[in-house]
Amino acid sequence: MKRQLCAGMGFLALLAGLGLGSAWLDRQAALEAAPTGAVQAPRFEVDPLWPKPLPNKWILGQTIGVSVDAQDHVWVIHRAGSLEPGEVHATTNPPTAQCCAPAAPILEFDSAGTLIGHFGGPGQGYDWPDSNHGITVDYKGNVWIGGNGRGSAPAAARGTAAAGQNRQVEEGQTGSTQSFNDNMVLKITQDGKFLMQIGKPRSSKGSNDIANLRLPAKTFVDKESNELYVADGYGNHRVIVFDAETGKYKRHWGAYGNKPDDVDLGRYDPKAPPAQQFRNPVHCADLSVDRLLYVCDRVNDRIQVFKPDGTFVKEAFFNKETLGSGSTWDVAFSRDPKQTYLYLADGENDKVHVILRDTLELLTSFGEGGRQPGEFYGVHSLATDSKGNIYTTETYRGQRVQKFTYKGLAPVTKKDQGVVWPARPRS
DSSP states (O other): OHHHHHHHHHHHHHHHHTTOHHHHHHHHHHHHHSOTTOOEEEEEEEOTTOSOOOSTTEEOOEEEEEEEOTTOOEEEEEEGGGSOGGGOGGGSSSOSSSOOEEOOSEEEEOTTSOEEEEEOSOOTTSOOOSSEEEEEEOTTSOEEEEEOOOOSSOHHHHGGGSTTSOOOOOOSOOTTOOOOOOOOEEEEOTTSOEEEEESOTTOOOOTTOSSOOSSEEEEEEETTTTEEEEEEOSSSOEEEEEETTTOOEEEEEOGGGOOOOOOOOOSOOTTSOOOSSOOSOEEEEEEOTTSOEEEEETTTTEEEEEOTTSOEEEEEESSTTOOTTOSOOEEEEOSSTTOOEEEEEETTTTEEEEEETTTTEEEEEEOOBSSSTTOBSSEEEEEEOTTOOEEEEETTTTOEEEEEEEEEEEEOOOSBOOOOOOOOOOO
16 A cells, blocks of 8 residues: 555656646545535636736727637627717817727737737628627637617618617617617628628518528537527527528527517516527527537526427526526536536626536536626626636626636535635745
């Protein structure tokens, strides 16, 4: 036994000497500290110094999308026109004060948090959303965006405060809204060149229209089939799939794989039987490595899981008593090969939930309402990088992006971790 112990310690010393042992030692320590049978979950710490300050006196408005590309660059989209007049004094003519100006709608950060690219806004040959919503960088490096702008009048009648100068938009149900301007998604290169538009403004005929969307929330491109999945959305009640190269329609479905309809279901009642259709908004649609599609039925407080052909697999509710804008806003997968964990943004309760993906069991949560690092005000979207770090964006007056550094696996000791502030270094 003593000889085995010495050999084991020698092996650990060799790993540490090669600079390879630190992460392994952390994982082993967590395992050894765990009681027999204890549940493990990823743990995180907020990085209060990420990202670095923006140049040009720029500030963010409602920040409603985040994606990470193959280079671990972080892409963010926000609504410039959601800023209050007092936040953009530098844009008046003449300027009324030195600060500030809206940042470009789409921003690219490197992994260190430095802004390295930006573009976006109205242009020739395409219809920029009245209210930006969601961003995805696909496996080829193309950038996809949607929009949930209702519009109250034709763009020309609204003058310069129209497309690209988005007003504050309610993130909940559309209710009796009859105006649906943003009926399209855009495909763009990483330097801002327009590639393709699916759908046309103010053209939707409802949840079974195969040519147009209606306030699409988020997209995902499947590398295996090169198909575009759209969570559609704030106006429609469905997932719809297109060819990501040609824009050709493939298929669509509603909750439980049903044919969608646009019957007003009224307000969500957590005591009622589960709704047989999605409520607005259908807020995310993300495909896992084992080819299961996770769909956020936000106001119904549930995630539904489907096969790529629309076959219903299962569902789970999270914070089922949540009213208002609902609890299931966006999902992202852990970066281990099996994508063991599912992360869920809950913008009404201002938390990120850590879920065991195969069973949809809620393991633990972090975050709480507030404006300090590690807190949230309307946590809206999230994404993970190759190292397992999580990036979140916040809508309403949250108006920011945050990074949560992956710190390995640890036993679940708290169902609600609160603010995951960095541990103080040992003296």
